[in-house]
Amino acid sequence: MNLLLIKPPLFIACLTPLAWYVWGAQADTLGANPIEAVTRGLGTWALNFLLITLTVTPLRKYSGWAWLGRLRRMLGLFAFFYAALHLGTYLWFDQFFDWPAIAKDILKRPFITVGVISFALLVPLAATSNAFAIRKLGGRRWQELHRSVYLIGLLAVLHYSWMVKADLSKPLIYAAIVGVLLGLRIWWRVQERKRQLAGAYLAKPRGRIIPIAVKKPASSDG
Amino acid sequence: MLIRRPHDIAPSDVTPRALFDRRREFLRLSAGAALAGMMPAAQAKLGPGRPSALSISEAPTPFKHVAGYNNYYEFGTDKEDPARTAHALRVRPWTLSIEGLVKQPKTLGIEDILKLAPLEERIYRMRCVEGWSMVIPWLGFPVATLLKQAEPLGSAKYVEFITAVQPETMPGVRSRVLDWPYVEGLRLDEAMHPLAIIAVGLYGDVLPNQNGAPLRLVVPWKYGFKSGKSIVRIRLTDSEPRTSWMKAGPREYGFYSNVNPEVDHPRWSQATERRIGEFSKRKTLMFNGYAEQVGQLYAGMDLRKQF
Structure with missing residues (x-):
């Protein structure tokens, strides 16, 4: 698969939500409260890209299309990009850079606190999304760091559900999707643990082995 | 920009x-x-209605926003839903009953209600609990005029407003977002205050369905959700009514729900608001700017506890 055929169009596609809001603001098609529409829309797209990023690995695993994995970094960086814009609209249009008020808001409003924590956790992931950082950290530590994306997914959905006034139907849909994506990881881990406990890795070693469970000898001392 | x-x-x-x-x-x-x-x-046309000294002189929010950005959960929870779906609401025939602690229980048809009193234009601020606001030129008459028809008894202390449920026209009542029918309430002296009106129109014409046709409550010093839409029943009681929002979130929505920049919603600040059509935010005013007229209703009350 030639990624040069996929990456540029995908990059453009990832920018269309932003283009939609920029155009809508100019053309006055965002309704009575355009600022709220932009703020919420960018937040929704940050969450969408986060979930799309988390879908790459299962999709690659079950489809067998290994090249999908090479799109993951770009999609993850777009999640960060939209999250940064979402935070930016809050700081500017909602608070007008009134830093004492912002500090108070972050400390006092749980949904803002959770949103800011999610963003803060995204920053190191975005900063280490390059070959240099992977080399520097080493694959294993890099992977450990990037596992925090699961926590970020949960926090982002919590941020959304604590923001809505009464109708939880949309946050619940997101929660269900995150539940499936994270549930898959747990399932894989359980399967891997079983495989290792069964001694399968001793029978036919395949690639690099990271033991995550150690089988006790059947009877160590009489 | x-x-x-x-x-x-x-x-x-x-x-x-x-x-x-x-x-x-x-x-x-x-x-x-x-x-x-x-x-x-x-x-x-219904209007233009008599001008009122209680109107404010701020510029009204354009009609397309007043009638296009609504919270009317019976027609969906997105702000654009009601304008899309509320055309189905059946507004004729329409009757309103006034019952409970009254001397003369009444059932009035909408045609009779429209003849009760000369219609006045009341240009009021409207502050939503979500942090946005509008200026709306309502057309209506005082709630007091309506209640007097039924002659409230001395024992009546509260007024409960019960709104329409039309499952066949209201897609939103299929989900239990709120406890239907939507119920709101006021203390009797609040309801009798000259600022509290029954609106039957806006911008000089009949109420659009999404704004609560054919008749709704407007209590401009309280958060918008207190002003129930499409009312079918009014009950005078001696105990505080439990409103739909109090049932949905007792910690977040109190019986009074007066606009108060110093008492925050537990999840967000109420200190500022965005006037629809404006870029910057405004400071929210005590009792939505009606403190002079309604402040005495709450003399001696702890507004943090009785929010």
Whole structure:
């Protein structure tokens, strides 16, 4: 698969939500409260890209299309990009850079606190999304760091559900999707643990082995 | 600059409201009338209504926003839902009953209600609990005029407002977002305050369905959700009514729900608001700017506890 055929169009596609809001603001098609529409829309797209990023690995695993994995970094960086814009609209249009008020808001409003924590956790992931950082950290530590994306997914959905006034139907849909994506990881881990406990890795070693469970000898001392 | 200023003149200001609303019907009728060699009779307007000293002089929010950005959960929880779906609401025939602790229980038809009192134009601020606000030129008459029809008893202390449930026209009542029917309530002295009105129109014409046709409550010093839409029953009681929002979130929505910049919603600040059509935020005013008129209703009360 030639990624040069996929990456540029995908990059453009990832920018269309932003283009939609920029155009809508100019053309006055965002309704009575355009600022709220932009703020919420960018937040929704940050969450969408986060979930799309988390879908790459299962999709690659079950489809067998290994090249999908090479799109993951770009999609993850777009999640960060939209999250940064979402935070930016809050700081500017909602608070007008009134830093004492912002500090108070972050400390006092749980949904803002959770949103800011999610963003803060995204920053190191975005900063280490390059070959240099992977080399520097080493694959294993890099992977450990990037596992925090699961926590970020949960926090982002919590941020959304604590923001809505009464109708939880949309946050619940997101929660269900995150539940499936994270549930898959747990399932894989359980399967891997079983495989290792069964001694399968001793029978036919395949690639690099990271033991995550150690089988006790059947009877160590009489 | 990302956000462009709204147009100075809204399309709805250029086209007469009645025509804008019924443009398709107008075209259809016009075609028919042309064939018949006559023009349709002009639709009778409700307004403009008598000017009122209680009106404010701030610029009204354009009609397209007043009638296009609504919270009316029976028609969906997105702000654009009611304008899309509320046309189905059946507003005729419509009766309103006044019952409970009254000397003369009454059931009134909408035609009689419209004749109860001369209609006044009341230009009021409207502050939503979500942090946005509008200025709306309502058309209506005091709640007191309506309640006096039934002669409240001395034992009546509260007024409960019960709104319509039409499952066949209201897609939103299928989900249990709130406890239907939507119920709101006021203390009797609040309801009798001259600022509290029953609105039957806005911008000089009948209420659009999404704004609570055919008749709704407007209590401008309280958060918007206190002003129940499409009311069918009014009950006078001696105990505080439990409103739909109090049931949905007792920690977040109190019985009084007076606009108060110093008492925050547990999840967000109420200190500022965004006036629809404006870029910057405004400071929210105590009792939504009506402190002088209604402040004495709450003398001696701890507004943090009785929020």
